[in-house]
Amino acid sequence: MRTDTAEPVRLKDYRVPDHLIDKVDLDVKLRATATQVTARLSIKPNPKGRPDTPLVLDGDGLAARRITLDGVDLDLASGFVTPSQLTLTSPPQRPFILEIETELDPTANTRLMGLYRTGHAYCTQCEAEGFRRITYFLDRPDVLSVYTTRIEAEVSEAPALLSNGNKIAEGKIDGTSRHFAVWSDPFPKPCYLFALVGGDLGSIHDEFVTRSGRRVALGIYVEHGKEAFATYAMDALKRSMAWDETAFGREYDLDVFNIVAVSDFNMGAMENKGLNVFNDKYVLASPATATDADYAHIEAVIAHEYFHNWTGNRITCRDWFQLCLKEGLTVFRDHEFSSDMRSRAVHRIADVRTLRAQQFPEDAGPLAHNVRPDAYLEINNFYTATIYEKGAEIIRMLKVLIGDEAFAKGMDLYFERFDGTAATIEDFISCFAESAQRDLTQFSRWYNQSGTPLVSVTAVYDPAARTFTLDLSQSSKPTPGQPTKEPFVIPVELGLVAGEHGDLKLRAGEEDGASGVELGRGIIELTTPRRRIVFRDVPVRPSPSLFRGFSAPVRVEYDWSESDLVTLVAHDSDSFNRWQAAQTFATRLLLRSVEAVRAGGAPAYEPNFIDALRIVTETSADPAFTAQVLTLPGEADIAREIGQDVDPDAIHVARKALRAAIGHDLSQPLLAAYARLEDKGPYSPDAAAAGRRSLRNVALDLLVSGEIPEGVRLAAAQFASASTMTDEIAALGALSQAASAERETALESFYQNHAGDALVIDKWFALQAMIAEPGALARVKKLTAHPAFSLANPNRVRSLIGAFAAGNQTQFNAPDGSGYDFVADAVLELDRKNPQVAARLLAAFRSWRSLESVRRGQAESALRRVAGSPGLSPDVRDIVERSLA
Numbered sequence: 001m002r003t004d005t006a007e008p009v010r011l012k013d014y015r016v017p018d019h020l021i022d023k024v025d026l027d028v029k030l031r032a033t034a035t036q037v038t039a040r041l042s043i044k045p046n047p048k049g050r051p052d053t054p055l056v057l058d059g060d061g062l063a064a065r066r067i068t069l070d071g072v073d074l075d076l077a078s079g080f081v082t083p084s085q086l087t088l089t090s091p092p093q094r095p096f097i098l099e100i101e102t103e104l105d106p107t108a109n110t111r112l113m114g115l116y117r118t119g120h121a122y123c124t125q126c127e128a129e130g131f132r133r134i135t136y137f138l139d140r141p142d143v144l145s146v147y148t149t150r151i152e153a154e155v156s157e158a159p160a161l162l163s164n165g166n167k168i169a170e171g172k173i174d175g176t177s178r179h180f181a182v183w184s185d186p187f188p189k190p191c192y193l194f195a196l197v198g199g200d201l202g203s204i205h206d207e208f209v210t211r212s213g214r215r216v217a218l219g220i221y222v223e224h225g226k227e228a229f230a231t232y233a234m235d236a237l238k239r240s241m242a243w244d245e246t247a248f249g250r251e252y253d254l255d256v257f258n259i260v261a262v263s264d265f266n267m268g269a270m271e272n273k274g275l276n277v278f279n280d281k282y283v284l285a286s287p288a289t290a291t292d293a294d295y296a297h298i299e300a301v302i303a304h305e306y307f308h309n310w311t312g313n314r315i316t317c318r319d320w321f322q323l324c325l326k327e328g329l330t331v332f333r334d335h336e337f338s339s340d341m342r343s344r345a346v347h348r349i350a351d352v353r354t355l356r357a358q359q360f361p362e363d364a365g366p367l368a369h370n371v372r373p374d375a376y377l378e379i380n381n382f383y384t385a386t387i388y389e390k391g392a393e394i395i396r397m398l399k400v401l402i403g404d405e406a407f408a409k410g411m412d413l414y415f416e417r418f419d420g421t422a423a424t425i426e427d428f429i430s431c432f433a434e435s436a437q438r439d440l441t442q443f444s445r446w447y448n449q450s451g452t453p454l455v456s457v458t459a460v461y462d463p464a465a466r467t468f469t470l471d472l473s474q475s476s477k478p479t480p481g482q483p484t485k486e487p488f489v490i491p492v493e494l495g496l497v498a499g500e501h502g503d504l505k506l507r508a509g510e511e512d513g514a515s516g517v518e519l520g521r522g523i524i525e526l527t528t529p530r531r532r533i534v535f536r537d538v539p540v541r542p543s544p545s546l547f548r549g550f551s552a553p554v555r556v557e558y559d560w561s562e563s564d565l566v567t568l569v570a571h572d573s574d575s576f577n578r579w580q581a582a583q584t585f586a587t588r589l590l591l592r593s594v595e596a597v598r599a600g601g602a603p604a605y606e607p608n609f610i611d612a613l614r615i616v617t618e619t620s621a622d623p624a625f626t627a628q629v630l631t632l633p634g635e636a637d638i639a640r641e642i643g644q645d646v647d648p649d650a651i652h653v654a655r656k657a658l659r660a661a662i663g664h665d666l667s668q669p670l671l672a673a674y675a676r677l678e679d680k681g682p683y684s685p686d687a688a689a690a691g692r693r694s695l696r697n698v699a700l701d702l703l704v705s706g707e708i709p710e711g712v713r714l715a716a717a718q719f720a721s722a723s724t725m726t727d728e729i730a731a732l733g734a735l736s737q738a739a740s741a742e743r744e745t746a747l748e749s750f751y752q753n754h755a756g757d758a759l760v761i762d763k764w765f766a767l768q769a770m771i772a773e774p775g776a777l778a779r780v781k782k783l784t785a786h787p788a789f790s791l792a793n794p795n796r797v798r799s800l801i802g803a804f805a806a807g808n809q810t811q812f813n814a815p816d817g818s819g820y821d822f823v824a825d826a827v828l829e830l831d832r833k834n835p836q837v838a839a840r841l842l843a844a845f846r847s848w849r850s851l852e853s854v855r856r857g858q859a860e861s862a863l864r865r866v867a868g869s870p871g872l873s874p875d876v877r878d879i880v881e882r883s884l885a
Ligand code: B3K
Pocket: 127, 128, 267, 269, 270, 271, 304, 305, 308, 327, 380, 383
C-alpha cells in the first residue's frame, strides 16, 4: 500500500533500478504477536543504473530493531529509517551486506498483506507490494534475487514449515520446544513471489514425473480433517503439469511443488515460486459440498497458478504496468487448458459471458483503463477483468490473426529469449512479429486504448448480380483520459449461412474496387475505420454469422432479421454463434419488453423465439450447450445493452416474464429433459456429467418460473433428496424465486445441514443476498449479525455483501438509495480492516452513471459520502475518486 504520496506512478517514468539485490537470506522466528525477521541482503550498484545515487528501500508499517552495514551497526535514532522507508544517502559503491531486523505482529495484520495469521497457520501474501510489510526492500518486480529462508517456530504451533524452493535443512532446536526448516530457491525471483507458511495443517502427497524424468514431490496442505477434500485439486495439478508439457513445452523446474489452502485470503490464489497459497474455496471440494461450477473453478485456478511458474515466475514483469504480460497470458493458458479438459464450445460461451459481465461494464464506465495502464495510484486496484480477461482475449485474437503455427513459434521464442528476465509487452509482441513476419504496431493499440470498440455491419444482397456486400465500420467511445481513439486491428471470423444448407463457400471478389481478398480461413481483418467486402457467386440471400467464436472483444451491431436469427440458432456451423444468435434474439425481445414495461404496458412476447429454444431443447445432443442457450442474458447484461437511463426494476420484470413464458410454453420438453437426464450411478465431476446436471437444473428453474405445479413439486423433492451440492443449491435457488413459508423452511434446513462448513454457508449467504425482493436488504443486514458472518473474512464479505451489490440489481439499486447506503457503510467499516477488499466492494458502483436520474442521484450521494469520509485508505480513495471523476 502506498501511504507516502498521492502522486500517481507513471509508466513513462520507468527507470532501471540503481541497485540490485542478488541474494536474500531470511531468518524468520514465528511468534503470534512478535515475529522477528532478519533479512541479510547482498546489495550492489546496478552497472546499468545511475552511479552514486542513494539507496531507498520500501517499507510499510515496519518497526526496525537493528540494522548493520557490513557488520557495523547503524544508528536507528539518526532518522534514516521510518516505518515506510530506509534510506542510505551514500551507500558503498561496491557490493555490501545490509542486515535488517524487523519485528512484526502477524495477529494484528487484518489487511492480509505481508505476514498474517489465518486459522492454524501463519502465511504471507506479497503481491503486489506486501514484501515491504515484512522487511525493507527494493519492492519492485525487476529486482531479482536468490532466496534462502530459515523459519523457526514452536513445534506444537507450526509443525509444518514451508517456503519457496527446495528444503535443504530442518531440525529441533536443542533445549527448546522449537524447530526450524531452511528452504532454498535457486531461481532468481522478485520479492512479490516470496512466500512462507508455518502451521498445524493436514496434508496429502503425490508425485509427478516430468517428461525428462525428474521426480517432483507434490503436497497440498489444508485444515486438519479436510485432507480428503483436496484430492480433486491434486488431480487437477497433475493434469496441469502434464498439459503444460504437451501444449506449451514447459516442464516444472524444482523438486517440490506445494500448495497451501487458507481460509482468509484477499483473492483466489497466489503463484509464489514452488509454494502456491490458495483461498481454500479453490482447493476444497466434495460432491456434497461443492457444485460443478466449483469443481471447474478449482481446476482452472490450480492450473492458472501452476502455469504462472513459466508465465510470471520464470519470465516476470519489468514493472506493474506490465501486469497483463503475466495475467492475460496465464488466463489465456488456463482457458486453453479448461477447453482441452472440457467442452471447448461450451467453455468459450462461459468465458465470453464472464468477459461481458465483468469487463464490458468496466470498459464502459469511469473505471475504464488500458490493458496496460499508463498510471496508477494503487496497483492493487488494477487486478481487474480488463487486465485478466481482456488481456487474455488480446492474446487469443493474436493467435486468430497469425495462425496456430506462428503463434506456437512466437511462444517458444518468448520462453527462450526472456527466461530469467523481467519483461515488457513489447518484448512479448516482438516474438510474434518475428514468428509471423508481420508488423504488429497497430495491433498493440489493444494494450494502449481502453473501451470496447463497436463494430457496425450492414449488408446488401443483390440477387441479379449474385453479390452480397458487407460494410463494416469500427468506432470507440471516449474513455477516461482518452477522448479519441485510433482504429484497432479487429479479426472478424465469419461465415455466410444459407439456411439448412449451412455455410456457403466464401469467395470475396472486390473491396472498394480492389480485388483478391484472402478468405482462406474465413477471417477478415478490419484495420481501418471502414471496410467493404463484396462476396460473389452468392446463390441466395445468406444470414451472416459474424465474429465466430467471438473472434474479437467488441460489441457488434447488425440488424439481423428474426428469420436470420432463427436460421443461425438452428444451422450455424459455429456453436458459439448458435448460442449468440439466441442471446441476440433474447436481448432484442427484452429491450422491447423493458420499453413496454416502462410505458406501463405488458412485457413483449415472441413465439418465434420460444420456438427456436424449443428446437434446441428437443434436438441438441449436448446438454451443456442447451443449458447455455436456455439461459437468458442477465439483468446486468440487459442494463449494459440499454446503456443509459437504466431502470433495473423494469429489466427485472421483463426478464422474469420471459423466463416464465419459456418455462410455461416449453414445460413438456423441459420436463422430458429433466426426467431423461437424471444422474444414475456414482458422482463424477467431469464435463459430460456436469453438463447433464446443468441442463436439468436450468430446466427445473424455468419450470418453477413458469409456475408449472409439477416443476415446483420436483424442486421440493430434489431439495429434499439431493446427493450433490449442485442439485441441492439449484433446487434451493429455484424454490427461492418466490416468497413462501416453504422457502424459509428450506433455507433453515439448508443452514442446519451445513452449519460449520463455511464455504457452503457462503452459498447460503449469497443466495439470500440475491433474492430480488424488497425484503432482501433487511435480510442481508440481519445476516451480517449472524454468527457465521465476519467482516474479517473476505469470502464472507464477498458472499453476503458482494453478492448483494453485484448480484441483486433491483435491491442494490433500490430507488430510495437504501442499497447504496448499506454498501457504502460496509465499505467504510471494512476499509479500516482490509482496504483491498473494501475497494473491490466499492467498485460495484462502477455503472452508476448509466442509471435513470433518481437512482443516479442516490448513487452519487452515497459515493460522495464515501469520498468525504475521513481517513480513507489510498485503495478506496482511488476507486471513489475515479468513480466520481
Ligand atoms: N497474482 C495473483 C494476484 C495477486 C493480487 C494482488 N492484489 C493471483 C493470480 O492472478 O494468479
